[in-house]
Amino acid sequence: MASESRSWIKARNTDLAVMLPYRLRHHAGITTTQWLASLPAWTGLVLALPLLLWPLYSHAAGNFTTVDAFAALVKWIPFLFKSGFLFNILISMFAMLFGTLAGAALGLGQISKLALLRRACWFITQLFRNSPWLVILFIVLLALPFEIVIFGYIISIPDWMKAVFGLSLPIMANISEIVRGAVLSVPTAQWEAAESLAFNRRQTLWRIILPQCFKRMIPPWMNWYAILTMATPLCSLLGVEEIITLSRQAMESENNHPELLVPFYSFALVLFFFYCYPIARVTIALERKYAVKL
């Protein structure tokens, strides 16, 4: 792919650095998305294999067979999907929304001309980028009150909202770096050209710089969405009712037979794979597209 894009540039005879294949510095290694997208689509079937084969492998002994376990799963599937997995998606979308908004602001803060603001934004970014997500989640869960009182009204904060908040923090920090990296990837000559035409800083940023790097931010942004979605089961540790929490409860109500473990967790795995895999493929396709096209 690299040689392909280079030949394109040669053909178009460009010396604009912005037209060179683009890569964010901290994405130099293989990303989760790149790895996921590199898998063939039948990986999903392989993951589903335990689900499909398990019932065939039945134990003669014992009064609870794997056939029973599979039947139990089938019974629970609508509930696990509707009340569990869709809720994971909901959490991931809200966390992405807030994380993106806050991250964009933080990223722009990182390139502010005010040294104090710039340093503060840099510190917040580094703090949340480099902390384990689970630790952040626990701190948020324990630090936030379960209800707040505004003008005498008691507003309770459900755990899933805390989870959304907790997950949006590392997303915010990583989006912040994406924004900063993308802005810095635009050559300074573009700033100078705009300045010499009497654009002020805000006009330069919003009309010249950001439009040039907006498309380049989409693939890493989607990469973080996929990572975030796969991280939502962490919320089960906070007692949020998402798919893993509900799977455990379902297994409990089926008397905790060990035969239940593989079907139930495989089901969750397959759901996540089929949700994240297309995202990864689209991300990689976009990455390729924007690497050579403006």
Added chain:
Amino acid sequence: MSAWTEKEPIVSIRDVHKSFGELEVLKGVSLDVMKGEVICIIGPSGSGKSTLIRCINALNDIQGGTITVRGISLTDPDLDTLALRRRVGMVFQQYNLFPHKTALENIMMAPLLVLKEDKDEVEARARELVKKVRLEGKEDSYPGELSGGQQQRVAIARSLAMNPDVMLFDEVTAALDPETVKEVLVTIKDLAQEGMTCILVTHEMGFAREVADHIYFTDNGVIVEHGPPKSFFNKAKDPRTKEFLSQIL
């Protein structure tokens, strides 16, 4: 801001010093440019010519001396940099067009956003400018689809769209193929003949001889020698100028 009259230099540079950290790039440069004059600054690489020209529209700040443009002092702490840059157009070696905008949009952007002029008027003027730089038919092309020479002419039109009083050209043909150099030089020559004040940093000696009213030779951060083209090219006195000219001509 003192009132400026056409009898005074439109650009006045007095004993300008400029350092990048330890390195002193300009060591006391003075020159005057009258309205409608075309001056060329020549000299070896690293002699500070590009730095000097970038100081004139405040892309670089200066550490000593004064620069005034139309009576606006660049060392004034209350300097309105944006007001200055509306008066001074600049064209770069690497064109620096906005790659996400078409040729016409590149030309229209600054008058629309900075001068807040009427869109129809700006567009009419932009189309005139496209004609002037001989790029009819390329209005809707993106910079990536244009050759270097075509991009550079769009860049010239983009600066002209602001109706500047002074145009700065920073080695604008240095990145071009020899065949396309000419089309850019013709455009600049047209401008000069229309009475635009032009300050050029250039390596095109033939062009300098033909178009310039005055030539400055810089070396090592100072102006070594200057004069009208005839005397400059034929009767250079300083050994450094002679050596430079003998290498180039």
